[in-house]
Amino acid sequence: MGKTIIISNRLPVQLQINNGSIEATPSVGGLATGMKSVKLEGERLWIGWSGLTKEDIPKELSPKIDEALAKHGCAKVSLTADEIDGYYYGFSNRTIWPLFHYFLEYTEFELDFWETYQQANQKFADAVLEKSGEDDTIWVHDYQLMLVPQMIKEKRPNATIGFFLHIPFPSYEIFRTLPWREEVLEGLLGSDLIGFHTYDYERHFLSSVRRLLGLEVSFNDIFQENRIIKVDSFPMGIDYDKFSNAAQEHIENPKEKTDIQKRLDEHKKSAPGTKLLLSIDRLDYSKGIAKRLNAFEYFLNRYPKYKEKVRLIILAVPSRSNVPQYQLLKKEVDELVGRINGEFSTVNWTPIWYFYRSMPFENLIDLYTNCDIAWLTPLRDGMNLVAKEYIATRTDKTGVLILSEMAGSAYEMSEALLINPNNFEEQASALKTAFTMPEKEQARRINVLQKRLSRYNVKVWANSFMDTLLKQKESPAANVAKRLTEKVLGEIVEKYNTANKRLLFLDYDGTLAGFHKDPQQASPDEELYDLLDALHSQKNTTLFLISGRDKETFTKWFLPKKYNMIVEHGVWISRNGEEFQLLEQVKKDWMEKIRPVLESVVDRTPGSFIEEKNYSLAWHYRNTDPDFGEKRAVELNETLTGLIGNDDISVLAGNKVMEIKSSNVNKGRAAVRVLSEDDFDFVFVIGDDWTDEFMFQELPDSAISVKVGLKKTSAKYYVNGPKRVRELLKNFV
Numbered sequence: 001m002g003k004t005i006i007i008s009n010r011l012p013v014q015l016q017i018n019n020g021s022i023e024a025t026p027s028v029g030g031l032a033t034g035m036k037s038v039k040l041e042g043e044r045l046w047i048g049w050s051g052l053t054k055e056d057i058p059k060e061l062s063p064k065i066d067e068a069l070a071k072h073g074c075a076k077v078s079l080t081a082d083e084i085d086g087y088y089y090g091f092s093n094r095t096i097w098p099l100f101h102y103f104l105e106y107t108e109f110e111l112d113f114w115e116t117y118q119q120a121n122q123k124f125a126d127a128v129l130e131k132s133g134e135d136d137t138i139w140v141h142d143y144q145l146m147l148v149p150q151m152i153k154e155k156r157p158n159a160t161i162g163f164f165l166h167i168p169f170p171s172y173e174i175f176r177t178l179p180w181r182e183e184v185l186e187g188l189l190g191s192d193l194i195g196f197h198t199y200d201y202e203r204h205f206l207s208s209v210r211r212l213l214g215l216e217v218s219f220n221d222i223f224q225e226n227r228i229i230k231v232d233s234f235p236m237g238i239d240y241d242k243f244s245n246a247a248q249e250h251i252e253n254p255k256e257k258t259d260i261q262k263r264l265d266e267h268k269k270s271a272p273g274t275k276l277l278l279s280i281d282r283l284d285y286s287k288g289i290a291k292r293l294n295a296f297e298y299f300l301n302r303y304p305k306y307k308e309k310v311r312l313i314i315l316a317v318p319s320r321s322n323v324p325q326y327q328l329l330k331k332e333v334d335e336l337v338g339r340i341n342g343e344f345s346t347v348n349w350t351p352i353w354y355f356y357r358s359m360p361f362e363n364l365i366d367l368y369t370n371c372d373i374a375w376l377t378p379l380r381d382g383m384n385l386v387a388k389e390y391i392a393t394r395t396d397k398t399g400v401l402i403l404s405e406m407a408g409s410a411y412e413m414s415e416a417l418l419i420n421p422n423n424f425e426e427q428a429s430a431l432k433t434a435f436t437m438p439e440k441e442q443a444r445r446i447n448v449l450q451k452r453l454s455r456y457n458v459k460v461w462a463n464s465f466m467d468t469l470l471k472q473k474e475s476p477a478a479n480v481a482k483r484l485t486e487k488v489l490g491e492i493v494e495k496y497n498t499a500n501k502r503l504l505f506l507d508y509d510g511t512l513a514g515f516h517k518d519p520q521q522a523s524p525d526e527e528l529y530d531l532l533d534a535l536h537s538q539k540n541t542t543l544f545l546i547s548g549r550d551k552e553t554f555t556k557w558f559l560p561k562k563y564n565m566i567v568e569h570g571v572w573i574s575r576n577g578e579e580f581q582l583l584e585q586v587k588k589d590w591m592e593k594i595r596p597v598l599e600s601v602v603d604r605t606p607g608s609f610i611e612e613k614n615y616s617l618a619w620h621y622r623n624t625d626p627d628f629g630e631k632r633a634v635e636l637n638e639t640l641t642g643l644i645g646n647d648d649i650s651v652l653a654g655n656k657v658m659e660i661k662s663s664n665v666n667k668g669r670a671a672v673r674v675l676s677e678d679d680f681d682f683v684f685v686i687g688d689d690w691t692d693e694f695m696f697q698e699l700p701d702s703a704i705s706v707k708v709g710l711k712k713t714s715a716k717y718y719v720n721g722p723k724r725v726r727e728l729l730k731n732f733v
């Protein structure tokens with residue numbers, strides 16, 4: 001049984017060195033709880049940074065620290081102060097964090113940061129490689145470690161790797177500004193499963209993968225040359241029972257009151273009927289704290305009757321204070337709180353209580369259970385767990401949540417009052433609604449939310465990610481061929497050598513030659529001619545090039561070589577250097593009707609073009625924006641289906657091409673005709689495209705069918721690309 005290895009920037013343990021002795025205390029974050037509950041029998045190991053730099057740890061203490069961490073199932077990655085500066089404070093928090101939260105103006109593209117990020121990611125990957133074995137399951141967390149999956153996969157191709165991003169993945173328009181965008185995507189694609197909080201982040205990621213790497217994406221599977229990567233959304237839940245039980249305990253068996261609780265009691269006594277409004281966030285510009293303060297000021301001016309009737313409690317937890325932007329924000333928030341309190345305070349009333357610190361868990365519960373409204377207004381937030389925690393603590397079924405629609409959690413919490421944090425009027429109105437919401441209505445909303453949150457809690461979240469990862473590893477996708485291994489190849493060659501009459505069907509584009517943006521550029525090279533000559537001249541071997549291309553191009557390229565050829569999907573055939581003959585009688589009167597439709601699509605779809613063949617029309621869209629091209633293809637398909645009616649023609653969706661042609665012509669039919677002409681006892685067919693599927697399906701079961709590229713197919717085997725195809729064919733000569 002393999003281990004489960006978790007990798008995150010920080011370990012879930014706090015380290016303290018006191019006069020040479022080491023203290024390690026587990027921190028109780030949501031992630032740690034989720035991980036603890038993953039139902040795996042094997043051992044668990046958490047790898048990450050301990051919070052102490054290499055310089056902080058006296059050499060002789062390092063082994064002791066390892067020992068202390070091992071007791072908590074942890075192992076450290078050693079990082080120097082410079083590495084932490086460049087990798088964590090730099091690239092992670094001055095480049096990726098602002099960019100992925102749509103704060104382009106705060107995003108710094110520094111080569112130094114990027115280089116240190118790579119270096120530090122390599123250290124994490126090395127630690128994983130050192131401490132894990134072949135059977136282990138590896139789960140990498142978050143934006144600080146986006147290159148780690150690929151770094152592990154390179155060294156250990158069979159490793160099972162999952163990656164979860166805790167922050168948003170931005171739209172392509174934002175992501176494309178990153179100078180190292182391809183490297184980051186490739187880093188992530190080392191995973192077998194990539195998880196996001198919401199479908200929107202998943203959709204943005206897939207769009208970038210298609211546009212920037214040109215990879216094929218089918219639903220939520222990404223097809224790389226020899227692997228399939230699954231992408232899915234797993235909205236992170238909370239440790240529901242922990243929050244709910246703590247709140248229950250707080251009400252039913254109050255222990256000695258904390259200072260915060262005493263202050264809250266005093267407030268309630270001195271100002272009964274005053275509502276408490278709560279916000280809790282790390283002090284981060286993405287959380288919209290400054291804007292919230294402005295909106296609060298707007299509210300008090302807009303609805304003055306709420307003056308002295310409401311108090312806003314702000315808990316801002318110090319965060320990343322080494323980064324200049326956070327220092328500026330701190331100053332801004334301090335000043336805003338001062339100004340608003342100065343403007344509105346009366347002898348009996350201060351509108352804002354502001355805490356800039358981290359509080360123990362008990363205090364968090366004091367705040368959650370005492371406040372009538374939680375007001376959370378992030379400008380962008382991957383999820384926002386505070387919103388979920390507030391709901392979990394409302395055991396008396398009162399309370400209202402006002403939540404920004406820019407938070408990932410808003411997708412699951414439509415019973416909250418959802419607001420746009422930039423719209424002050426809407427927020428003022430939501431605050432008013434919250435203050436006047438009848439308790440029955442509060443209870444109705446809370447009940448629905450609590451049911452949902454208690455069901456999809458952090459344990460369910462972690463387990464559903466792990467289950468999907470393990471399933472993905474077992475069977476990457478349905479209808480995918482087996483890889484053509486050396487052993488299978490040996491058996492095929494053996495059959496080839498002992499056969500009496502061999503028949504080979506070789507597709508051209510994407511199979512014998514790479515796929516080119518301009519089809520005219522894909523002309524055969526010397527190596528290919530040599531290979532085809534050798535095959536063609538073999539005794540007892542009938543070689544057919546079989547392609548959708550027009551006969552003029554193949555006449556130019558291959559007729560002098562006297563190879564057998566079938567072109568235009570089976571309309572024309574040429575044998576031993578003779579002129580092309582019609583293999584099928586096909587009509588072409590439908591072309592006049594269809595051509596103008598295609599022309600209008602070309603006019604409206606930059607980069608697309610029409611290829612006119614003797615008996616078919618093809619609309620190519622490989623040079624268009626991929627999403628736009630696909631959309632147009634769907635639209636065109638619909639239009640054509642309506643148009644072709646009784647004509648005996650069909651629309652064939654190829655790889656970035658739609659071809660309209662006579663229905664009784666396809667490569668499968670042509671191949672079967674050739675096959676029936678003689679007693680072949682070895683049939684081999686290879687191709688990369690949808691149009692080759694006709695051959696895979698129609699040739700008899702004894703035929704050896706090979707798909708180029710890992711895609712859904714009816715072929716028996718697959719190989720990676722044209723280079724591999726040539727290597728394979730060389731075994732026959």
Ligand code: GDG
Nearest residue numbers: 166236282317357358359360361364381382383384385386
């Ligand atoms: C990132 C993403 C995503 C807060 N103050 C105190 C305290 N907390 C705890 C809360 C909550 C957690 O910290 C904050 O989680 P959030 O989800 O709200 O926000 P981020 O820290 O930005 O987290 C976010 C999350 O990752 C998970 O994927 O939801 O979008 O940005 O659990 O309770 N805990 C204690 N004292 C405090 O003062 N003890």
